[in-house]
Amino acid sequence: MNDCVIETQMLTKRYGSTTVVNNVSIHVKRGRIYGLLGRNGAGKTTTMKMILGLSAISSGEVRLFGESLKKNERKLYPRIGSIIETPGFYPHLTGTENLQIFARIRGTIKQNAVQEALKTVGLPYDDKKPFSSYSLGMKQRLGIANAILNDPELLILDEPTNGLDPIGIAEVRAFIRSLSEEYGKTILISSHILTEIALLADDIGILHHGNLLEENTMADLEKKNQKYIHIQVTSQSLAAQVLERVLHTNNYTAEADNSMRIYDTGIDLVELNKALVSVGAGVSTIQICSDNLEDYFKKITGGVGIE
Amino acid sequence: MVFFVCGMIITILCFVIAALAFYLYRTKVQLMEASTIVDEIANGNMNRRLIVSKTSPVASLCYKINEIVIQTKNELFKHQQAERSYRQLATSLSHDIRTPLASLTGYLEAIQLGYVTGKEKEQYIEIALNKALDLKYYVDTLFEWLKLESGERIYHYENIDIHEYAREIVSEWIPQFEKNDICYDISVPENELFVSIDKTALKRILDNLLQNVLTHGHATFIKVSEEENDNKMAFEIQDNGVGISETDLPHIFERLYKCNTARGTKGSGLGLSIVAELVKGLHGEITVKSIKEKGTLFFLLFPLLVPEKQD
Missing domain, CATH: 3.40.50.300 (P-loop containing nucleotide triphosphate hydrolases)
Incomplete structure (x- = not known):
């Protein structure tokens, strides 16, 4: 498939x-x-x-x-x-009549298809109101029902x-x-x-x-929308200990592949690096990931952004 | 004259035969089209539907096939969803265990490598122990929750004085309230009221709710009340803490749901989902009202099962 x-x-x-x-x-x-x-x-x-x-x-x-x-x-x-x-x-027919016309033209998948579609979108079946006097919301719903x-x-x-x-x-x-x-x-x-x-x-x-x-994918874009310090170390446990004792933060997670995320972005990177190295936690990556979606769209649309 | 009549009859017959042939042909085409679609459904595309005109001779057949496909699909979907959520659970759990474990081993390694000595070393050992205990608590919670989720928990109903028992549960929390500078107002009726209930389940429900006030509420005042009302037992736990935001509120009883997502925040995300399961198990109801920065109110209602008189 x-x-x-x-x-x-x-x-x-x-x-x-x-x-x-x-x-x-x-x-x-x-x-x-x-x-x-x-x-x-x-x-x-x-x-x-x-x-x-x-x-x-x-x-x-x-x-x-x-x-x-x-x-x-x-x-x-x-x-x-x-x-x-x-x-x-x-405009002069009711929602039900309108859908019945479409059902006749296109065929249906079950006997009471019109009734069920209307029920799904929360519109009444077989009422007397013509389409022209529907509110905008009802019109849109009828569109979805169709x-x-x-x-x-x-x-x-x-x-x-x-x-x-x-x-x-x-x-x-x-x-x-x-x-x-x-x-x-x-x-x-x-x-x-x-x-x-x-x-x-x-x-x-x-x-x-x-x-x-x-x-x-949205998941990929959302990654760009978070603010955190990403580090990759040889020993997560030593790094964790440094974070808690030296930098006094609990706001971190240990991820797969020996990487960690620190959500406390106020931490000075130089200081963090020094502290990690001093205990032998072997730093291979250290970077700030901070971007928000809106900024990102602005960037790729060349500055104008999207409402 | 005879020829003319014969001619007429033959012409009419020809028309009838032609019409019939056309009708048969059309039905055959429709059936063939339907057959290709059914083949596709058989190959796994459960979203495919047979679309026919209501007046078609094959309409009722097609409608029936559609109905069967829709039903099968719904069943299939339920299974897939359960499977998906278990996979999600597994990922999330490994995550929730990895972080505290990394932290715990960090302290132990620091001790082993001799980074700390004397008093500081003692302190590290204590921290490591506390972290290990937290982790144990988490694993216990997890097993309790898994048991609930798989429907293995058996409820043992006992006859107890509910007012007395409620007082007992809540009073165990008083030292914690005082330690955290939380003013409290506990109101439980003085009289005896014997009811039949699963003691551990009730205790777990109230404990989890009270624990939440301490961990997440940042409250300065808490009110706990219990009363008998209209043949029901009603509990109220109200605090004046940070409250729960509107977007989080509908999800708090879902498993693994944590407010402030993507953060290394406290909690397993299981506490309230255990509460919800237990309340359901006791045939009770739980409702929550919360206003951001104003506080939260949990309201519990259980059926009042009066024990049978024994001699």
């Missing part, structure tokens, strides 16, 4: 002489949440649209579930649920929390987490808010002016 559910190769979108998406190769792995992070206009939505065939590809290739998208659309698209921008529903109607393997969600209030955002976030953790879905999600992606994604791709600047 191919590990990548979505793989784009040198995906490019040009409008005349302007390149909106430039040679983007993203890799969305099975069962993970992939966060596409970028400022407004960075090319997130366009990338998603090209994956979904809603926008023509100028050059490059999209592979879904290990197969080339070209000529396999009819087979591959039913396996995907998506929300791109504001979901399009008939996306999960056929229990798809892959979800592509473009800014799903856009326009929601803080409680709504937290709910949607928890829901997306549960889709991944409890139902094993693969999810591609975009956002321009760093903290939101940081809370949700397992993997992250950063788009800036149509270029993919970085693709990495």
